[in-house]
Amino acid sequence: MGQPPENAFTLGATARVELTVTDADTAQAVGSGDVPVLATPRVLALAEAASVAATATVLPTGMTTVGTRIELNHRAATPVGRTVAAVATLAEVDGRRLTFDVVVSEGDLTVAQGRIERLLVDRHRFVERAFDRPPAPRAGDAPTGNRAL
Numbered sequence: 001m002g003q004p005p006e007n008a009f010t011l012g013a014t015a016r017v018e019l020t021v022t023d024a025d026t027a028q029a030v031g032s033g034d035v036p037v038l039a040t041p042r043v044l045a046l047a048e049a050a051s052v053a054a055t056a057t058v059l060p061t062g063m064t065t066v067g068t069r070i071e072l073n074h075r076a077a078t079p080v081g082r083t084v085a086a087v088a089t090l091a092e093v094d095g096r097r098l099t100f101d102v103v104v105s106e107g108d109l110t111v112a113q114g115r116i117e118r119l120l121v122d123r124h125r126f127v128e129r130a131f132d133r134p135p136a137p138r139a140g141d142a143p144t145g146n147r148a149l
Contacts, residue, residue, distance in 0.1 A: 008058055009098065013090040015053035019046050020083045038078035043086075043104055043112045044070065050088035051100040051116045065098060065118035066126065072114035076106070084111055096120040 019025065025042045027033030032041050048067055055065065078084055084106045092099040096119050104112040 008060060009055055009090060009093050010058075011090055011093065013054050013058075014087060015050050015056075016085055016087045017046055017050040017053060018083055018085045021078055021080050023080055026080065035077070036080060038082075038084065038111070040072070040074045040112075043074055043084075044072055046084065046086040047072065047088065047102040047104055047112065047114065048116060050086040050102060051098075051118060054088045054090055054100060055098060055118075059120075062123055063120055064123040064126070065120055067116065068097075068119045069117040070114065071116075072102075072112055074112045076109055076111045078106055078111055082106055088116065091115075 019042070021038045021042075023029060023036070025038055026036045027039040028036055030039045030041050032039045048070075051067075052065065059065070084104055086102060086104045088100040088102045090098060091101045098118045098120065100116045100118070102112075102114055102116055103110060
């Protein structure tokens with residue numbers, strides 16, 4: 001696959017995604033802690049959803065983006081019932097690599113901020129390769145390959 005057209009993505013493109021926190025979004029529910037507030041994995045998922053939305057309408061046919069790197073500082077707790085919004089802004093395009101600045105807020109309060117890198121890929125080839133790869137051995141499986149006895 002070649003490089004994407006330089007004009008396919010506009011620096012500064014943004015998207016906003018909201019979430020009203022429910023019990024299912026808490027650290028207790030997702031297993032990332034034992035407190036009844038918005039879980040860091042859910043903050044991350046919201047930030048990723050905003051980064052996907054920021055370029056979704058300009059992707060070349062047959063292409064998608066996949067997450068490759070995330071830096072996120074979760075700064076403030078958000079109780080159930082409150083609404084947070086993630087805003088992702090396309091900050092850098094380097095060939096197929098797209099870098100987004102993300103801010104998650106509850107009103108004027110910054111709940112989290114960070115950077116997300118996504119890679120532009122051919123959707124069909126990406127999925128095909130993922131399913132063509134043999135699964136990794138599970139714990140307790142007999143070792144494979146030749147070995148001396």
